[in-house]
Each structure stands twice: as structure tokens, then as C-alpha cells.
Amino acid sequence: MTSTLTRAETWSLLTLSACCVGIIVNTFQGDGEPLIASLAFSGIAFSFTFSLIRWLGHTFMKANLKGRDMSKLKKVEIPENMGAVCAVVYLLVIIVFIPFPFYKDIVAATSGGGNREFVVEHQQVDTGRILHKFPHNKLASYLSAILSLQSVVLLGIGDDLFDIRWRHKLFIPAFAAIPMLVVYFVDYGVTNVVVPVQLEPYLGNMVDLGWLYYAYMAAVAIFCPNSINILAGINGIEVSQSIVVGFLLLANDILSLWAAPSSPTPHPATDPHLFSIYLLLPFLGVSMALWWHNWYPAKVFVGDTYCYFAGMVFAIVGILGHFSKTLLLLLIPQIANFIYSAPQLFRLIPCPRHRLPRFNTRSGLLEPSVTQWPRPPSRPVAWMLDLLANFPLPMLKLEKNSKGEIIESTNLTILNLWLVWFGPRREDRLAIELLAMQATCGIIGLFVRHKLALLVFREDNRA
Amino acid sequence: MTSTLTRAETWSLLTLSACCVGIIVNTFQGDGEPLIASLAFSGIAFSFTFSLIRWLGHTFMKANLKGRDMSKLKKVEIPENMGAVCAVVYLLVIIVFIPFPFYKDIVAATSGGGNREFVVEHQQVDTGRILHKFPHNKLASYLSAILSLQSVVLLGIGDDLFDIRWRHKLFIPAFAAIPMLVVYFVDYGVTNVVVPVQLEPYLGNMVDLGWLYYAYMAAVAIFCPNSINILAGINGIEVSQSIVVGFLLLANDILSLWAAPSSPTPHPATDPHLFSIYLLLPFLGVSMALWWHNWYPAKVFVGDTYCYFAGMVFAIVGILGHFSKTLLLLLIPQIANFIYSAPQLFRLIPCPRHRLPRFNTRSGLLEPSVTQWPRPPSRPVAWMLDLLANFPLPMLKLEKNSKGEIIESTNLTILNLWLVWFGPRREDRLAIELLAMQATCGIIGLFVRHKLALLVFREDNRA
Numbered sequence: 040m041t042s043t044l045t046r047a048e049t050w051s052l053l054t055l056s057a058c059c060v061g062i063i064v065n066t067f068q069g070d071g072e073p074l075i076a077s078l079a080f081s082g083i084a085f086s087f088t089f090s091l092i093r094w095l096g097h098t099f100m101k102a103n104l105k106g107r108d109m110s111k112l113k114k115v116e117i118p119e120n121m122g123a124v125c126a127v128v129y130l131l132v133i134i135v136f137i138p139f140p141f142y143k144d145i146v147a148a149t150s151g152g153g154n155r156e157f158v159v160e161h162q163q164v165d166t167g168r169i170l171h172k173f174p175h176n177k178l179a180s181y182l183s184a185i186l187s188l189q190s191v192v193l194l195g196i197g198d199d200l201f202d203i204r205w206r207h208k209l210f211i212p213a214f215a216a217i218p219m220l221v222v223y224f225v226d227y228g229v230t231n232v233v234v235p236v237q238l239e240p241y242l243g244n245m246v247d248l249g250w251l252y253y254a255y256m257a258a259v260a261i262f263c264p265n266s267i268n269i270l271a272g273i274n275g276i277e278v279s280q281s282i283v284v285g286f287l288l289l290a291n292d293i294l295s296l297w298a299a300p301s302s303p304t305p306h307p308a309t310d311p312h313l314f315s316i317y318l319l320l321p322f323l324g325v326s327m328a329l330w331w332h333n334w335y336p337a338k339v340f341v342g343d344t345y346c347y348f349a350g351m352v353f354a355i356v357g358i359l360g361h362f363s364k365t366l367l368l369l370l371i372p373q374i375a376n377f378i379y380s381a382p383q384l385f386r387l388i389p390c391p392r393h394r395l396p397r398f399n400t401r402s403g404l405l406e407p408s409v410t411q412w413p414r415p416p417s418r419p420v421a422w423m424l425d426l427l428a429n430f431p432l433p434m435l436k437l438e439k440n441s442k443g444e445i446i447e448s449t450n451l452t453i454l455n456l457w458l459v460w461f462g463p464r465r466e467d468r469l470a471i472e473l474l475a476m477q478a479t480c481g482i483i484g485l486f487v488r489h490k491l492a493l494l495v496f497r498e499d500n501r502a
Numbered sequence: 503m504t505s506t507l508t509r510a511e512t513w514s515l516l517t518l519s520a521c522c523v524g525i526i527v528n529t530f531q532g533d534g535e536p537l538i539a540s541l542a543f544s545g546i547a548f549s550f551t552f553s554l555i556r557w558l559g560h561t562f563m564k565a566n567l568k569g570r571d572m573s574k575l576k577k578v579e580i581p582e583n584m585g586a587v588c589a590v591v592y593l594l595v596i597i598v599f600i601p602f603p604f605y606k607d608i609v610a611a612t613s614g615g616g617n618r619e620f621v622v623e624h625q626q627v628d629t630g631r632i633l634h635k636f637p638h639n640k641l642a643s644y645l646s647a648i649l650s651l652q653s654v655v656l657l658g659i660g661d662d663l664f665d666i667r668w669r670h671k672l673f674i675p676a677f678a679a680i681p682m683l684v685v686y687f688v689d690y691g692v693t694n695v696v697v698p699v700q701l702e703p704y705l706g707n708m709v710d711l712g713w714l715y716y717a718y719m720a721a722v723a724i725f726c727p728n729s730i731n732i733l734a735g736i737n738g739i740e741v742s743q744s745i746v747v748g749f750l751l752l753a754n755d756i757l758s759l760w761a762a763p764s765s766p767t768p769h770p771a772t773d774p775h776l777f778s779i780y781l782l783l784p785f786l787g788v789s790m791a792l793w794w795h796n797w798y799p800a801k802v803f804v805g806d807t808y809c810y811f812a813g814m815v816f817a818i819v820g821i822l823g824h825f826s827k828t829l830l831l832l833l834i835p836q837i838a839n840f841i842y843s844a845p846q847l848f849r850l851i852p853c854p855r856h857r858l859p860r861f862n863t864r865s866g867l868l869e870p871s872v873t874q875w876p877r878p879p880s881r882p883v884a885w886m887l888d889l890l891a892n893f894p895l896p897m898l899k900l901e902k903n904s905k906g907e908i909i910e911s912t913n914l915t916i917l918n919l920w921l922v923w924f925g926p927r928r929e930d931r932l933a934i935e936l937l938a939m940q941a942t943c944g945i946i947g948l949f950v951r952h953k954l955a956l957l958v959f960r961e962d963n964r965a
Contacts, residue, residue: 102565102663131677134649137684144689175628175638178688185681186597189652193590196659200565214594218648221600225608225641424726 042097044090052086055330059083066139073139077317081324082285084132088328091124092339104199106340110273110398110405110466120199120343125325126192129348132321133185140317144173175312176226183222184318184355191215191264191351195344205384209265212347212354216260219355220253237494238251259363264350266373268343269380272395272454273405273466275334277341278326279472281349281476287369287481288356292316294489295362311360322352335467368484372477376453379434383451387420389413394450396458396469404463407436407455415444424448435461505560507553515549522546529602532542536602540780544787547595551791554587555802567662569803571866573736573861573929580801583662585808588788589655596648603644603780607636608887640687640773646685647781647818654678654727654814658807667899668847672728675810675817679723682818683716696957719821722829726820727813729836731806732843735858735917738797739933740804741789743836744812746937748786750832750944751819753874755779757952758825772787774823785815798930831947833889835940839916842897846914850883857913859921867926870899870918878907897924 042367044052059082063124066072066079099105099118106119138145194211197203230252232246248255271277292312326349332339357366367374384392396405416424424445427434435460438447449455457473458464464472507515522545529535529542562568562581569582601608657674660666666674693715694708711718734740755775775948789812793803822831830837846853859868879887887908890897899922901910912918920936921927927935 056505071663098664104663111822127660130653130656131680133683134681138688141688142846173639173689175642175689176636177640178685179641182642182649182685186645186649186652189649190593190597192654193593193659196591196656200663201561217594218597218600221597222641222645225604226636226638291683370694410569 042094044093046309048089048093049300052089054087055082059086060231069144069295073142073317074313076139077136077320080132080136081320084128084321084324086327086404087132088128089193089331091128091206092121092328092332095121095124096339104342104496108274108337108340109393109395111336112400112403117340119340120196120342120344121329121332121339122201122341122343122348123192123196124416125329125341126188126195129321129325130189130192131184132324133188133318136317136321137178139180140313141174141178171205177314178360179222179226181314183219184314184359186218186354187215187260188224188348188351190218191347192344195342195347198347199342199344205390206266208343212261212264212351213257215347215351216257216354219260219358220256223256224253234494237495245364256358256363259358259366260351260354262350262355262377263357263366263370263373264347266370266377267350268346269384270373270376270453271346272393272452273335273470274337275330275467276345276454276470277349277475278330279470280477281353282323282326282330282343283474283477283481284353284369285319285326285349287478287485288353288366289316289319289323291362291365291369291485291488292319292360294485298489305481311362315356315360315362318352318356322349335470365484365488368488369481371480372453372473373482379456380451383410388416388448390425391450394452394455396454398466402463403465404467405466406463407449407458409436409438409449411447412445415446421445435459467492505544505557509551514613515552516547519549522549530605536605536780539602539775540599541833542601543595544783547591547784547787548791550595551588551591551788552694552794555584555791555795558584558587559802562636564598567805571737571800571803572856572858575863575866579782581804582803583659583805583807584792584795584802585804585806585811585869586655586659586662586706588792588804589651589658589807589811592784592788593652593655596651596781596785599780599784600641600644603776604637604641610772640777642685643822644680644687644777645820646689649681649685650678650723650818651811651814653681654894655807658805658810661810662805662807668853671731671806672724675724675727675814676720678810679720679817682723682821683719686719686822687716696959700958719826722821722826723814723817725813725840726817726829726833726836727810729833729840730813731809732847733836733839733916734809734935735915736798736929737800738793738930739794739936740809740812741796742933742937743940744808744816745793746814746940746944747832748782748789750941750948751816751829752779752782752786754825754828754948754951755782755823756830757948761952774825778819778823778825781815781819785812789800798933828947828951832944834943834947835916835936842916842919843914846873851879851887851911851914854913855926857915857918859917861929862926865926866928868921868925868929868932870912870921872899872901872910872912874910875908878909884908898922 059079062079063076066076096118097121100116103118104118104120107114107116191212194215198208213298230248230250232248232252234242234246235243267277267281270280292315295312296309329339329341329345333341353366353370354363357363377384382388383394389412391408391410394408394410397408399406400402415421421444424435424437428437428448434456435451436449437445440446449459454469454473457469461472519590522542527540527543529539554776559581562583563579567581567583568579570577570579576701657678661671661674693712694710697707697709697717730740730744733743738774755778758775759772792802792808796804816829816833817826820826825935840847842851845851846857852875854871857873860871861867862869869932884907887898887900891911897919898914899912900908903909912922917932917936920932924935
């Protein structure tokens with residue numbers, strides 16, 4: 040991998056950045072237009088990340104952050120953990136972006152100058168003049184989102200450096216979610232959930248889940264990053280699935296905003312969706328820059344940091360945007376992969392260090408990788424495996440010895456399952472097919488959310 | 503270095519932690535008592551950091567985070583960058599601590615349940631009932647402090663990994679200060695400064711510095727971390743100077759709170775000082791745990807991360823607590839060291855990679871280290887150096903060749919200067935003497951601040 044940009048790249052990125060800066064400067068003329076500014080910031084984030092990944096390749100290799108691509112004929116070493124670059128650029132961009140969503144409020148408030156809480160005198164409240172309130176709670180939730188993201192990046196880098204064990208790793212996002220949960224506790228404390236129509240006679244309109252709601256949020260925060268991290272192992276799959284999910288969430292936001300009634304007082308569901316867009320656009324910007332370098336044949340690896348970071352963006356957007364159910368609907372392939380992987384993750388079935396598909400050096404194609412059974416499985420496990428292997432659509436492949444004992448079975452990831460079902464294929468084709476599947480599932484999910492939700496819930500946010 | 507705790511250590515730390523947990527649980531009985539809780543959290547932070555530093559030594563060595571102690575006869579390798587452990591524990595603790603300063607407000611607000619902004623109806627405001635307002639602006643400033651600290655840790659780790667060049671390093675804290683400055687801009691926007699009495703006829707009571715004030719805050723944020731980072735190089739000096747400064751700042755807070763008039767409505771200067779104490783106590787906790795391992799003869803190194811982190815704690819406390827001038831008063835040795843180092847930092851005089859004092863293997867004492875002049879300095883520089891070397895109290899030592907040209911000069915740090923003045927001495931004695939000097943300067947600074955400030959300013963915060 041070269042460490043410089045080509046002339047064409049330099050000029051394209053410079054032009055893009057210049058346009059974006061121009062747009063941002065322009066937004067100051069009107070009302071701040073945070074949406075437009077966010078789009079422009081994403082363009083800048085893309086250019087920055089693209090260039091930095093190229094420039095820092097050698098530096099990463101020198102600091103021993105490198106890995107070998109096992110699914111290639113020539114197993115060259117390439118830089119590892121480039122997701123950290125993405126994440127740092129992303130954090131910088133959303134921090135600099137903070138004033139934009141509050142531009143109107145700042146202008147309204149600073150006409151009085153000084154501390155913005157104390158602009159309006161008490162008399163003015165009494166005499167009925169409109170009290171301008173700076174939306175500090177929005178600011179606090181935005182800040183808590185950034186804090187949680189930064190925490191996950193910090194812990195992810197720790198993981199990439201020290202190679203923490205699987206069982207400990209699992210809880211890294213839980214630690215990183217603490218800032219968000221604490222601020223949620225201090226700031227909102229809403230722990231009510233709407234009850235489906237069918238259950239209303241038994242539970243009433245709303246149920247207050249209390250601390251269970253925090254446990255639920257923590258679970259979402261743990262699940263999202265880890266689910267991206269275990270659907271990994273072939274070039275580009277981590278970034279591209281994140282990009283697909285990112286676009287699906289964006290589509291969900293746009294659908295929700297589109298349908299919201301336009302009234303002078305903004306609908307309460309509008310703000311969280313805007314907030315979600317502000318977080319997603321720059322995420323897509325940095326991810327696409329990484330994708331460019333990580334797609335087959337990969338020139339850099341993304342590292343665990345990226346997976347945690349991407350998953351945490353989704354978790355935060357879902358939780359603070361109050362649409363975590365929709366989020367889970369869009370992560371169905373990840374959920375399927377997690378459930379399918381569970382027997383290996385919880386050691387019912389032996390789990391090797393890496394479960395990525397095996398590269399066949401003769402055909403150049405990927406095949407399902409297998410795990411060896413040091414001793415044959417116990418009766419019930421063997422029976423279960425046999426059953427799964429003999430489904431009309433086999434759920435795994437087994438290898439038996441002459442005594443009929445299981446000696447190896449395919450690793451339980453949907454990447455391997457796909458190869459079991461459809462046969463060996465090249466790395467990029469496997470990735471494309473899985474992404475198409477992810478996109479299809481997601482579009483069906485959006486349809487369910489926006490067309491069928493009223494069958495279960497009394498009213499939509501949009502109503 | 504062993505990687506386990508001794509039995510005595512285990513029991514002491516466990517007892518300390520248990521007491522602290524008990525205290526924290528107890529604070530829920532009353533009004534939350536954030537000060538007591540903060541003290542207890544600091545105890546827990548100490549125990550955690552102490553144990554983690556011990557346990558993680560080998561892991562750090564394996565990940566190639568290690569360095570050689572150059573000022574010892576046996577130059578063994580010991581773990582490097584242990585400050586990162588400190589910083590991560592610190593961040594975790596202050597994040598978990600967030601609800602405590604707001605405990606009263608949470609209790610007051612949640613009696614209504616649901617979103618705390620909307621508890622009070624408009625009628626109640628009009629009819630004169632007291633409007634409880636959750637102090638979102640305090641929360642935002644607390645969050646921005648954590649964000650800036652986390653950013654500096656992230657960038658510090660990047661620096662420790664990639665060994666960034668001096669000139670680039672200088673600006674790491676500037677990037678990390680962005681979150682704080684952005685939130686300051688969004689949230690307060692106070693850019694007025696009080697004018698000294700002597701200048702009032704010309705400038706009026708207050709001067710609005712506008713964007714210059716942001717530049718000033720950025721400068722403080724750049725200065726503090728870097729000033730700790732360049733007063734370094736002997737065992738324990740980075741941590742112990744930070745501990746001394748931390749205690750001085752704490753004393754300043756206590757003096758300010760002590761003198762504040764006790765009235766039912768808290769004085770506006772009370773909150774920032776409490777805020778400062780909440781940030782300083784756990785900082786002292788983690789620092790003392792690190793000090794234990796880093797003091798002569800060091801068993802671990804602290805790394806740049808610690809210096810940035812410590813300096814940033816000071817900068818944030820000073821800026822958000824609105825006493826940055828007092829802060830600078832307490833950093834006089836660091837300021838002196840910076841000014842004294844400037845000719846080398848800005849390359850008027852050659853600057854080697856490390857400027858720590860030289861270890862004399864025969865005597866076992868430290869001596870001033872020197873920098874070689876590849877070619878003799880220009881006339882004016884040579885004249886200047888000669889002048890400084892021939893002061894009654896010589897400011898450096900020169901070595902000349904037979905032609906009278908300068909061929910080497912001592913490195914310009916106050917550590918070397920101390921050795922020039924008082925002769926060679928053992929590493930720990932040098933550290934202790936410098937710390938005594940720092941403490942003395944600081945106590946004089948506090949006296950100036952609390953006794954003499956009224957000569958220059960019309961009124962004290964405390965008045």
C-alpha cells in the first residue's frame with residue numbers, strides 16, 4: 040500500500056472539502072441549517088479519514104499494528120486497527136458540530152449576552168412574554184452520546200492493544216454505555232414503555248419498567264457492538280454491513296420526519312430523529328472512507344475498535360432516539376448470527392480463536408471453516424448436531440470417523456452457513472451476497488415498522 | 503516487578519474499598535452529600551488503580567509498552583504508559599459520580615416523574631410557586647469536562663503509541679480542549695473579564711474579550727499539560743508535582759468555600775469550587791496509587807498520557823471553575839521551566855531527544871546533562887550564553903574548546919539548573935527538593951491570591 044494520495048485523489052478530496060467548507064460557511068447566513076451543515080461535515084470527515092488512512096499506514100505498521108490477510112494467496116502484512124482513525128475523526132467532527140443544532144437557540148439567547156440561563160427576567164415570565172429556554176437537556180443528551188462513543192473507542196483501542204479474552208471483551212460496550220445511562224438517569228429518567236394493544240387489558244396503557252429499562256438499554260448497548268464484531272472475518276464485511284445498517288437507520292429517520300405533521304410547534308418525535316441523522320451522516324462519511332481501503336482486496340484492516348464504534352453509534356442512536364425496537368428490526372441478520380453462534384460462544388461446541396471461512400489456495404475460493412472436536416461430543420449434543428445437519432436446509436456440516444463419532448463440524452457463523460448452503464465462492468461475492476441479504480431484511484423491516492406497527496400499537500409517533 | 507498484590511496490600515485495599523462503599527451507600531440516606539461521596543469514590547479509585555497497575559504490568563510489557571530506566575546502574579525494562587490506567591480508572595469514577603452532585607435536584611424533580619424539564623405547569627410559575635429547575639447547565643459543563651479529559655487521554659495514548667514529534671505533540675491538548683471550548687461557547691459564552699482597579703479609569707469595570715477569551719482558554723489548556731510534560735525525566739517527578747499542584751488547588755477551593763458567606767441562596771462562586779473539588783479528589787486518588795509505583799526506584803513509568811491527563815485536569819478545573827489566574831499562580835515552577843526551556847524548544851539551542859539529567863555510574867548521582875553544539879553558535883547567541891553562564895547565580899554551564907568556541911552547554915530544564923546550582927545529588931533527593939520548592943511557591947501563591955488580591959481587584963469572589 041502506498042502512503043500517498045494520487046494526484047486525482049488529492050484534487051477530488053480537496054474539491055470536496057472546499058465545497059463542504061463553503062456550504063458550512065453559508066449556513067451561518069440563514070438559521071444555521073444544521074442538516075445541511077451535517078451533510079457538509081460528513082464530506083469533510085470522508086476526506087480527512089480517506090487521507091489519514093493512506094498517510095498513517097506506515098506509522099501503524101511501525102507501531103506493530105498490523106496483520107496478515109489469511110484469505111489471499113500472498114499473505115502480505117497490512118495495517119490493522121484503522122477503524123481507530125475513523126473513530127477519532129468522527130469524534131472530532133461531531134464535537135465541532137455541537138453548536139450547529141443549537142445555532143438558533145444561541146442567537147436567540149445571546150442577544151442578552153452573558154450567562155444564557157439568566158437572560159430573561161422574572162417579570163417577563165409573569166407578563167406573558169415568551170421565555171426562551173436554551174435546550175440544555177438536548178445538549179446533555181448529545182454530550183452523553185459523544186462520551187459513550189469516546190469511551191467505546193478508548194476501550195476498543197485497549198482491546199486491540201492487549202488482545203483481551205472473548206469473555207471479558209463482551210462487556211467492553213457495557214462500560215462504555217455507562218456515561219449514556221448515567222446521563223439518561225440524571226436527565227430524563229423516563230422508564231415507561233407503551234404496551235401493545237393486545238396486552239392493554241392486562242397491563243394498561245403504559246408500563247413503568249424502572250431499573251429493568253436500564254438493564255434493557257445496557258443489553259442493547261452490549262449487543263449492537265458485539266453483534267457487528269462477530270459477523271466479521273472477510274474483507275470489507277464489518278464496514279459494509281455497518282454502512283448498510285447506517286443507511287437503513289437514515290431511511291427510518293427520513294420516513295419518520297417525512298410523515299410528521301408540520302406544525303409550528305415541532306412534534307416531540309422530530310428532535311430525536313434529527314439527532315439521529317446528525318450522528319449517522321458523519322458516521323457514513325468516515326465509514327465510506329474506510330470501506331474504500333478495506334473492501335476486497337483489503338489494503339487495511341478495521342480492528343475491533345471499528346466494530347465497537349459502529350455498533351455503539353447504532354445503539355446510541357436507537358436508545359437516545361427512542362427507537363431501539365426499530366433498530367433491532369434492522370439488525371435481524373446480526374441477531375440471527377448471534378443466535379446461530381451462541382453454542383460456540385458459550386462453549387457447548389469448541390470455539391477456535393478465529394472462525395472466518397477457510398481459504399482454498401487451489402481454487403482461490405472460500406469454504407466453510409471447521410472446528411475440531413478433541414473428543415466426540417456427548418450423546419445429546421451429538422443427537423442435536425445430527426438433527427441440524429440433516430434439516431432439509433442443513434444448518435451445518437459434520438465430519439465423522441469410521442466409528443460414526445463426530446470429529447469436526449463447521450463453525451457456526453452465517454458466513455460459513457452461507458457457504459454450506461450455496462457452495463464455495465470468492466471472498467467479495469460472499470460479502471456482496473450477505474450485504475444484499477442484509478439490505479433486503481432491512482427494507483422489509485422498515486416496511487413492517489412504518490406500515491404494520493399500527494396493528495400492534497395504538498398510535499404511531501407519526502400520528 | 504511482581505504482578506500480584508501482597509497479602510497485606512490485598513487486605514488494606516479491600517478494607518479501604520469496603521469502607522468507601524459503605525460511605526457511599528450511606529450518603530443516600532441524607533441529601534446525597536456529594537463531597538463525602540467524592541472522597542469515598544477517590545478511595546475506591548486509589549484501590550482500583552493500585553491493583554490494576556500491579557496486575558497489568560506484564561500485559562503492558564507484552565504489548566511492547568516498556569522502557570529502560572537510564573538513571574540506574576542496572577538498566578532493567580519496566581512497564582511504560584501506566585498513566586493510561588490511572589486515567590481510565592479516573593474517567594470511569596467521575597462518570598459514575600455524575601448523579602451525586604445532582605442528587606438533590608433529581609429527588610426534587612422526580613417527585614413528578616417523567617421528563618424532568620416538564621414537571622412544573624405554567625400556572626404554578628404564574629402563581630408564584632417556586633419553579634424547580636434541574637441545573638442542566640451544570641450538568642453540561644461537567645460533561646464537557648469529562649469529554650475533554652477523555653479526548654486528551656485518547657490523544658495521549660496515540661502519542662505514546664506512535665511517538666509523535668515534539669512540534670506536533672504541543673497541539674494535542676489543543677484538540678482535546680475543543681469539547682470544553684465548544685460547550686463553553688454553547689452554554690455560557692461569558693467572555694468578560696474583571697479589570698484591575700488601577701486600569702479601571704481607562705477600560706471600565708469589565709472588558710469583553712470576545713474570541714480572544716477563547717484563545718486565552720485554549721492557551722491555558724495547551725500550556726498546563728505540556729508544562730507538566732517538559733518538567734519530567736526523573737523517577738516520580740511527573741506524578742509528585744501533579745499531586746502537589748492538586749493539593750494546592752484543593753487548598754484554594756477550601757479557602758474560597760470557607761470564606762464564602764453562608765446564606766440560604768448559595769453564592770455563585772460556590773458551585774465552581776465544589777465542581778473543582780469533585781474533579782480533584784479522585785485525581786489525587788489515582789495519582790497517589792501511581793506515585794506508589796513510580797517513586798524512586800520506579801517500578802513503572804507514567805508515559806506522556808499521564809502528563810497530558812494531569813495537566814488537563816488542572817486546566818479544566820481552572821477554566822470551568824473561573825480561577826485560571828490562580829491556577830497559573832500555582833504553576834510558577836512550571837512556567838519558569840517553560841520559559842527557561844524555550845530556547846531549546848524553539849531550536850535556538852540544539853535540543854536532544856531527551857533532556858533528563860545524566861546518571862554518573864561511578865558516583866550513582868545525577869549530574870546536569872549537556873547538549874552538543876554540532877558547530878559553534880552564532881556571535882549573538884554565544885554572547886548571550888556567556889552572559890547567562892557568568893551570572894552571579896549561573897544560569898547554565900558551558901564547555902569550550904581551545905579556540906574558545908562553545909562546544910556544549912547544559913540542557914535548559916530546571917532539573918539541570920538545580921544540579922548546576924547545588925551540585926550532583928541522588929535522583930530521589932533532587933525530586934524531593936524540587937517538590938519542596940513547588941510547594942513553597944504554591945503556598946506563597948495562595949497567600950497572594952487570598953490576602954493580596956484586593957489590592958488589585960475591586961472585590962473578591964468571597965466578599
